[in-house]
Amino acid sequence: MSALLPAEPVGLSNCDQEPIHIPGRIQSHGVLLAFAADGRLHHRSRNAEALLGAAAPRLGQALADTCFATDAALHGLVQECLATEPGEAQPVAIEVALAGRRFELIGHRLGAQLLLELELLGAEAALLLADDAFKGHKALVRLKRQRTVEDLLAVAVQEVRALTGFDRVMAYRFRHDDSGDVVAEARDAALEPLAGRRYPASDIPAQARRLYLLNTLRTIVDVGSAAVPIEALQADAAPLDLSHSVLRSVSPVHIEYLSNMGVAASMSISIVVQGRLWGMLACHHMRPRHVPYRVRSACDVLAHVLAADVQTALARASSQRLAAAAGLRARAIETLLHAEDGVLALLREADGLIGMFEAQGLVLAERGRALAAVGVPAEAARELLPFLATQATDSTGILARDTQDGMPPALRDALGPWCGLLALRFSEAADGWLVLLRKEQVETIAWGGRPDKEYSHGPLGPRLTPRGSFDVWKETVRGRCVPWSETDLEIARPLLSELARASAARGADLDRARSHLLALLSAGVDGAVPEPADPQPAGGRMQRLVAQVLDAARVRGGTGLDLQRAPVDLAQLVHAVVDEVEAAQPALRCVREVPRSLVVQGHAARLRQLLVCLVGNAARHGAVDEAVVVQLRVEGEAVVLDVSNVAPEIAAPLLSALFDPFQPGAAGLGSSADGLRLGLYIARQIARAHGGELEYAYAEPYVVFTFRLPA
Known part of the structure; x- marks a missing residue:
């Protein structure tokens, strides 16, 4: 009698339900014999007699009556198999000769059963077995x-x-x-x-x-x-488990x-x-x-x-x-703590951050505005921020997604192949985000x-x-990236924690600087306030903030900025400042229309301070996918510098406070590089101390700041 599984057709629609561990068949190059707990042969492959001849045991025959009990080598293997625990499936094997043919006999326990399989050795076996x-x-x-x-x-x-x-x-x-x-x-x-x-x-x-x-x-x-069917002693016998x-x-x-x-x-x-x-x-x-x-x-x-x-x-x-990430994290935090331009300074480490997370793009955002996008379309960066505002992060402030599922249609269209994001919200007060992005796998x-x-x-x-x-x-x-791994998250957690601490430290610096400014103004500042030797010192960020405060207090107190002038190559100074900003922000594009040399009478450090303010503001507030344009020229008896960036026009009610942070409307101007909104205020004072002027204009789509001084 035989008990064979029905030969149902198997296709792509049902192959994952196919019972491949109980196929009811074996390959044709060997023989399978299964002895039950009662010691009798309950299953054997239909080709047993064709390959083993008279040595083939019959269904129902007792193991003790077969050659596997009477031949010493075969008996030793059988006893070794029977001595193993039923749960152990590790086979044992020997080479044997049966019916004038060479076989490898492989045996193992299958629960209470003994499974013996004989593989016929061909002529090429000797070559493979040699050495x-x-x-x-x-x-x-x-x-x-x-x-x-x-x-x-x-x-x-x-x-x-x-x-x-x-x-x-x-x-x-x-x-x-x-x-x-x-x-x-x-x-x-x-x-x-x-x-x-x-x-x-x-x-x-x-x-x-x-x-x-x-x-x-x-x-x-x-x-x-062709596969060889397995015959069973009883027609209603359960299929033989061939997992091993x-x-x-x-x-x-x-x-x-x-x-x-x-x-x-x-x-x-x-x-x-x-x-x-x-x-x-x-x-x-x-x-x-x-x-x-x-x-x-x-x-x-x-x-x-x-x-x-x-x-x-x-x-x-x-x-x-993880070790490499720790080193990069330390550099990024050091940059954030001490750089003048705050969050944008992280762009210096953009390539490292992208590589550290095995990502392909990065977005930096603050106060609901994308400050920079590396590798990612600017439109995608802009559409991403409102979505982030609606998403819940985990308990550490991390949002990890590997699919576009659930995203608004406009965001999905803008993202295109960008499907995965690992978003770190490092500042609630400033709504600061560092977002790493991955493309879908097919990309x-x-x-x-x-x-x-x-x-x-x-x-x-x-x-x-x-x-x-x-x-x-x-x-x-489609629409899915490689998910963020546990190692990615192990890197992200300390990075987020330290970014948050650095952001809070910058906020504390600003609070101290504001208190210092208010104290000076309340006390009534006079000419006793010292003039800093270098208004852009190489020291820490707090020193620079204090220098800004002293400058503002001195101007408000009526002392003004007394400058010692000397010949300065303004063109070379412009090139140097733009080079520094580009180095700090690799994704930034700057277009220069600047002569090789243009010498003016001025104070080099103060002029540099003015240039850093103008170019830095343009980089910070301009559209992330548009260039900053810097133009320097001579117009009649004046030297003219224009710094332009693509951005919305500043509303008329805010214009009066643009160059004066002490006006009530200054709060509506949003964030600034120094956090005190003193940059343009001091820059205008520097321009006037040189006998010139600093003005704002809008030439759609450009915001333009123009610095004029006598030639």
Whole structure:
């Protein structure tokens, strides 16, 4: 009697429910025998007599009456299997001769049952078994010398190919969504390269992944051979669980996939890291190929060592990344604490921050306005801010998203391929945001090999080819980026904490400076206030704020700015200031219309202070995707400097307070680089102390500040 599973058609719509652990069939190059707890043969493959002849046990025959009990070598293996705990599935194996043929006998416990499988050894087996121990040892030694994941996988594919002789050996690395990349490959030169290709998770259904964890090595000797049914003693017997079987037959969907690729034999070895299917070594051959069990076991051991080394390398890489992030974080915080232009100073570290988070873009924002966008369209940066204002961050102030789902249509249109964001809200008072962005996955991978290659198609169509598989993968990840990892968040948390502290420290500096200013003004400032030797000292930010306060107090007290003039090359001074601003803000574009030299009578440090104010304000308040324009020229008896940026016109009620922070309307002007709104006030006083003037005008779409002084 036989108990076979019904041959129901399996296609793409139901392959993930296919019971591949109980297929009811085995591959044709071996024989399967299953003895039940009562010691009788309850299951055997239908080809038992064809391969074993008279040595084949009959269904219902007692184990004690078979050659497996009477032959000393066979009896020893059986006893070793029976001595193991029922839950232990590790097989034992020996080479035996039956019916004039050489077999490898592999046995293991299956609950209370004993499962014996005999694989027929062909002529090529001797070649593969020659020096297999030496070759396996050599492979392990080479593997242990590698330090990075990439090097480990590169060596692993080379050594597995040397051990097995397969035409191609590939290393897959699975991703967060169980899609996989071919990250290393050793192949015959005549085969097309597959390294770099991405495959969707559906290429390895969930039940197959579970089996790859239970049975870490699978082989298909001949893709084109017919599977052999398993017969049962009782017609109503439950299907035999072949999860740990070495002969288990293969899903027809997988067979078609391999056939479409022109593969005739394959082997796969799981790379299991911390209980998870992290990757796989996949072997292909263009002709049927049987690799002996002993050689396969050596490859399996290699994969276990590889997995341990991968785990070590991953931990080392994560530690190195965290250490590098700590160094960059320290530089960024130092910049934020001491730079004149505050949050915009973080742009000096923009490339480092983007790389640190393995992102592709960055947005800096404050008080509801995008100050800078690196790699990201300005429109996307502008649309992003209202959305951020409506989103809840986690308890640490971090918002992490890897999809555009739930975003407003206008934002999705503006973002285009930008799907992931890691937003750090480092200042509630100033609504300060540092946002890292990632593109959707299809924008950030490379298609390896020849994507235009034609593949043969089976009954299930072009989906079961590398090209079709990749096309399906693309459709599943549209609008999604690679999610932010735990390491990303480990980097983000201390960065956010320190950014918040630095922002609060800057706010405290401003509060002290305001108090100092109010105290000076309340006391009535006179000529006793000292003139700073350099109004832009190289010291800390607090010193610069105090210098601004003293300047403002002196002007308000009627003392004014008494300047010692000398010849100054204003053109060279303009170039120097613009160079500094561009260096501090790599994403900024400046257009210069400045002569090589233009000498005026003036105070170099004070003129530089005026230029820093004008160019810095233009960089801060201009549209993030537009250039700052700096023009210097002679007009008759005057030298004229225009600094222009694209921005909305300043409303008429605010104009009276533009150059005077002490006017009631000054609060409506928004943020300023110094936080005290003293910059333009002092800049105008510097212009007037030189006998000139500083004025504002709007020439749509440009805000223009013009500095005139006598030639």
